[in-house]
Amino acid sequence: MAGNASVPGASVAQRLFRVLDTFDPAHGEMTLTEIAERADLPISTTRRLLQELTAWGGLERLVDNRFRVGIHLWQIGTLAPRQRDLRETALPLMHDLAKATQETVQVMVLDGLDALCVEKVSAARASPTATQVGGRLPLYATAVGKCLLAHSPRDLLVAVVERGLSRHTPHTLTQPGLLVRQLKEVRAAGVAYSREEMTLGAVSVAAPILSGGTLRGAIGIVVRAPGQLEALTPAVKTASLSIGRVIS
């Protein structure tokens, strides 16, 4: 396909994807100018692509001329089997776990070098957490992430270390050697912990969801009281085993 003068080599499809990729939880509604800037595309190209996306229903145009993701795109996305099977199987157990612990339960899957949240269930009185459904977390600084990393090919660990272990709190594991040792413990124990490594004041415990030996995701609980982690470990492990056994 022909390239565009301002974006050498980019096809129409790639420019379209670039427009869609400007949307994230922090950029949910944007003007034409903002989208063009974030997509690094000319205004005229962006306007034409936005018209096509809006006509299709992938984006919606608001009365103030800002754009947001449309329900048609959401609908197609719900068909993604990797999240769909997992969340349908996990959801009842997540609710039981959230209710029993009065905390926040998350199920994450691997997506590139990150953990991606496919479902989150919070009890009414749970401490607020930053993660949203569709949001990302680093693999090396979270309990769910360490589960995913520990049960993936070593290439992933290498890539994560090469990208750099950024410090989120003073407790983040930024030394590759320490991380490698912890991942070995995670594999042996079948459970991972994060002790204020991602957010100060928040600790978590997680277990991998394995089905027939294949990694499908990880389930974790986030709490404020570090003393509770040990007590919650059996509940999280049990939930992960139940989901793994049932998931198709």
Next chain:
Amino acid sequence: MAGNASVPGASVAQRLFRVLDTFDPAHGEMTLTEIAERADLPISTTRRLLQELTAWGGLERLVDNRFRVGIHLWQIGTLAPRQRDLRETALPLMHDLAKATQETVQVMVLDGLDALCVEKVSAARASPTATQVGGRLPLYATAVGKCLLAHSPRDLLVAVVERGLSRHTPHTLTQPGLLVRQLKEVRAAGVAYSREEMTLGAVSVAAPILSGGTLRGAIGIVVRAPGQLEALTPAVKTASLSIGRVIS
């Protein structure tokens, strides 16, 4: 944008959307040939578009060369505010309602001439229902749909009637006059019923979710025993009012 010989007037973006739109709950995994056929596009065009979609992550290619919707498309879709705000607000109440009734609770929004399911919660022992998250139901034959129809501009009713009131069971309302009368009752009572109008053996009660006078969706319970509908009505109305009051 230039058209394509086989699809006169269709732009690259439109052909891309046509490929994505071939996926639905009954067509979750397809080969190149199946997608090309359903999209009514040449194989060569389809192959190129599939390559671009797969490279982006919108679709995933399986080892058997079939394609399915990818988690990246799901992730962008989660940003759609119309479903996101509603499901986040409704989910805890839906679980309470499902647990209390041991049945299936659904939250739907208006999408074109259909009701679109944004969330569904089933109790462990609930009777199975056909609707899935992301699935569609007719507005005139379901309790949730009648709520959406009753609180929408009259143009929608006209369009729904013009498309035709297909008979799903012997109890489906196929006479426009009857439907108009029922919708008036729905507005007056603040609640709608479907008595085996969509599926034989399944009855449901639903209430509209209104926030500041604006229709945001509808919540309904599907049960097998017609005698339970009256008893469930206050619970459904209460849930719809709570969601409407809290939703941003």
